[in-house]
Amino acid sequence: MSDRARLVPRRRVPPWARFVARRLAAGLVVVWGTLTVTFFALHLAPGDIVDGLIGPGAAATPALRDQVIAENGLDDPLLVQYGRQLAQLASGGLGWSYQLNEPIERLLGSQLGPTVELAVSALITALVLAVLAATLTAGRGRVVRGAAGLAELLMVSMPSFWLGIILLTVFSYRLHALPSIGADGPAALVLPTLALALPLAGVLAQVIRQELESADGRPFVLTARSRGLGATAVLLRHTLRHALLPLTTLAGFVLGSLFGGAVLVENIFTRPGLGRVLANAVGSRDLPVVSALVVISSAAFVLINTLVDVLHPLIDPRLREGGTA
Amino acid sequence: MSTVTALLDRPAAATARRGALLRSPARLAPLVLLAAVALVLVFPGMFATHAPEATDVAAALRPPGAAHWLGTDQLGRDVWSRLVHGTRLSLLIAVGATLIGVGGGALLGLVAGCGGQRVDFALMRVVDVLLGFPELLLALVVVALLGGGTVNVAIAIGTAGVPHYARLVRGQARLVLRSEYVEAARVLGVPAWRSVLRHVLPNVGGPLVVLASIGLGSAIISGSGLSVLGLGPVPPEADWGSMVADGKDFLQTAWWISIAPGLAVSVVVVCTTLIGRSLQLRAVR
Numbered sequence: 001m002s003d004r005a006r007l008v009p010r011r012r013v014p015p016w017a018r019f020v021a022r023r024l025a026a027g028l029v030v031v032w033g034t035l036t037v038t039f040f041a042l043h044l045a046p047g048d049i050v051d052g053l054i055g056p057g058a059a060a061t062p063a064l065r066d067q068v069i070a071e072n073g074l075d076d077p078l079l080v081q082y083g084r085q086l087a088q089l090a091s092g093g094l095g096w097s098y099q100l101n102e103p104i105e106r107l108l109g110s111q112l113g114p115t116v117e118l119a120v121s122a123l124i125t126a127l128v129l130a131v132l133a134a135t136l137t138a139g140r141g142r143v144v145r146g147a148a149g150l151a152e153l154l155m156v157s158m159p160s161f162w163l164g165i166i167l168l169t170v171f172s173y174r175l176h177a178l179p180s181i182g183a184d185g186p187a188a189l190v191l192p193t194l195a196l197a198l199p200l201a202g203v204l205a206q207v208i209r210q211e212l213e214s215a216d217g218r219p220f221v222l223t224a225r226s227r228g229l230g231a232t233a234v235l236l237r238h239t240l241r242h243a244l245l246p247l248t249t250l251a252g253f254v255l256g257s258l259f260g261g262a263v264l265v266e267n268i269f270t271r272p273g274l275g276r277v278l279a280n281a282v283g284s285r286d287l288p289v290v291s292a293l294v295v296i297s298s299a300a301f302v303l304i305n306t307l308v309d310v311l312h313p314l315i316d317p318r319l320r321e322g323g324t325a
Numbered sequence: 326m327s328t329v330t331a332l333l334d335r336p337a338a339a340t341a342r343r344g345a346l347l348r349s350p351a352r353l354a355p356l357v358l359l360a361a362v363a364l365v366l367v368f369p370g371m372f373a374t375h376a377p378e379a380t381d382v383a384a385a386l387r388p389p390g391a392a393h394w395l396g397t398d399q400l401g402r403d404v405w406s407r408l409v410h411g412t413r414l415s416l417l418i419a420v421g422a423t424l425i426g427v428g429g430g431a432l433l434g435l436v437a438g439c440g441g442q443r444v445d446f447a448l449m450r451v452v453d454v455l456l457g458f459p460e461l462l463l464a465l466v467v468v469a470l471l472g473g474g475t476v477n478v479a480i481a482i483g484t485a486g487v488p489h490y491a492r493l494v495r496g497q498a499r500l501v502l503r504s505e506y507v508e509a510a511r512v513l514g515v516p517a518w519r520s521v522l523r524h525v526l527p528n529v530g531g532p533l534v535v536l537a538s539i540g541l542g543s544a545i546i547s548g549s550g551l552s553v554l555g556l557g558p559v560p561p562e563a564d565w566g567s568m569v570a571d572g573k574d575f576l577q578t579a580w581w582i583s584i585a586p587g588l589a590v591s592v593v594v595v596c597t598t599l600i601g602r603s604l605q606l607r608a609v610r
Contacts, residue, residue, distance in 0.1 A: 030454050041470055157594040159546045161553045161569060162587030169580040180576075252457055260459030264550050268573065278462075279554045282469040290469040294462075301457045 020310055027302030034298040035089065038291040039082055050074065089295070095288040099281070104292045108274065115266070115273035119258045121189055122196035129197065130204035134243070135235060138212035148209070155202025160261045164195035164268040181270040192269045196261045200254065204247065211243035218242075245316055251308045252301055259297060352603050355596035362593060366412045375403035377410040378561050386579045396581040398571060404585055407568060411586065414564040416593070418479045418557075419544040425483025426544070427537050430490020431529070437491065438498025439521050449495065455488040461547050465556075473556035475564075482547045486540055493536055497529040535608050539601035542594040549590050565590050 381401035467481035552566025572582025
């Protein structure tokens with residue numbers, strides 16, 4: 001009886017939900033750790049926080065300094081300030097920007113849209129280009145594969161800011177085909193998207209081609225062929241699906257390279273967005289904005305990895321419970 | 326870089342054929358190019374046609390030609406000569422950053438790999454979290470804490486590389502410590518710290534060099550990226566990245582100011598990547 005009573009409520013939680021909960025809890029620890037490290041790094045960093053708050057414009061008289069210290073509670077013990085920041089974050093606040101004199105959540109909220117737009121369009125472009133390049137070159141002769149390898153090497157080695165500058169020079173200033181700055185309308189999205197997508201496509205194409213080539217001659221391909229499926233049908237229905245699987249494990253890397261690239265690309269194309277906010281905040285040492293962005297990106301990283309772990313068994317039947325990998 | 330690390334998580338094979346690097350032209354070309362770049366780095370005066378900081382407003386924004394091979398910038402400075410003199414700063418930042426990354430990573434990796442289970446667990450969780458961030462973002466955070474400038478940029482990029490090297494060293498250290506010859510040494514009464522110095526370090530060295538040669542390329546990209554954002558060397562000092570930033574506002578009329586230093590970055594990165602890959606192939610084989 002007592003055994004039964006203990007078993008029943010346990011059964012109500014499906015294993016996948018418990019798995020997700022565990023992953024999210026672990027992720028919360030990561031975000032908390034990131035927040036803690038940035039908080040203490042920020043307060044131990046050389047340079048005075050009070051000066052940062054006053055800004056270079058105003059004269060830092062002792063009276064003004066005292067006022068700033070009192071307003072921000074900077075004379076409280078470090079642990080009290082740390083607790084206050086945690087409480088603030090728990091209620092959804094990210095703090096106050098030193099330089100822009102604005103709540104950070106409002107600042108980031110207004111800049112989130114353009115960056116997400118850029119990142120999503122770059123991700124789609126990179127995936128399409130990589131799949132096309134990989135399927136067209138996998139298993140071909142030495143010359144084709146050599147050329148593809150060289151192109152991929154160039155894409156990976158070219159800094160995204162230089163790619164952006166070449167695209168700007170050629171398509172905006174020589175051919176006058178596309179706008180050079182801003183974020184108005186789809187035309188303004190084309191060049192930044194390419195600058196962000198091409199280096200990523202170089203990496204992804206290498207991975208996909210390797211997978212496609214390793215799938216060649218595997219039993220599932222032979223089976224499909226012997227059922228009378230043409231080479232193209234096998235590629236589209238079986239091999240490609242097999243080759244795209246490992247990409248899900250690269251999701252964290254992709255997210256990181258999109259955001260890291262956005263910092264430079266948004267700067268080159270004078271586009272609004274989180275990347276420019278970060279670059280400006282670093283330049284003016286607006287530390288609360290920097291730490292808010294770090295905490296947000298660690299949260300995004302945790303979310304994407306949890307999502308990948310949850311989706312993986314859905315895409316790959318071999319990973320489902322009871323299956324043999 | 327993370328995909329590379331995965332490949333390197335095995336002990337280096339000692340059977341690499343010496344001289345194979347020099348036999349194939351595809352492997353020789355990047356070495357020759359990098360040697361040329363090194364020559365420019367050591368003797369910039371031999372290659373520069375003008376003084377890099379000499380301004381000549383009358384000759385501002387000239388396109389590439391006989392007098393100025395790569396044209397002039399908005400102040401009439403010779404772009405080729407500035408490129409030649411910028412080589413030293415660009416590469417020193419990258420090499421310095423790589424050394425910082427390798428040093429910090431080796432220290433952290435050895436402590437984690439040779440220390441107790443709790444130390445290992447704690448350090449590796451930190452490393453895992455850091456690996457989640459793109460290198461440029463980590464470097465930006467360090468620059469935000471320390472401020473910009475040549476030295477701080479090198480420290481920032483080096484710090485951002487530490488987790489990659491730490492993971493590699495830690496994995497290698499664990500492998501070596503479990504091997505029979507270390508066990509034999511312990512039986513013979515060799516203290517643990519001596520085993521680490523005599524056995525672990527030499528075995529970690531090879532893969533570390535391979536990873537560093539690939540890491541050098543990404544350090545050049547990150548370093549010039551930070552300079553493009555205006556966080557690098559303070560004028561009149563200039564590296565390739567800050568030259569790109571200088572020319573950014575003149576793209577419409579004078580594309581050569583930014584294109585030339587960006588090309589230099591790309592060429593050097595292609596070379597280091599190619600060398601890193603062939604070293605890596607030799608190590609895995």
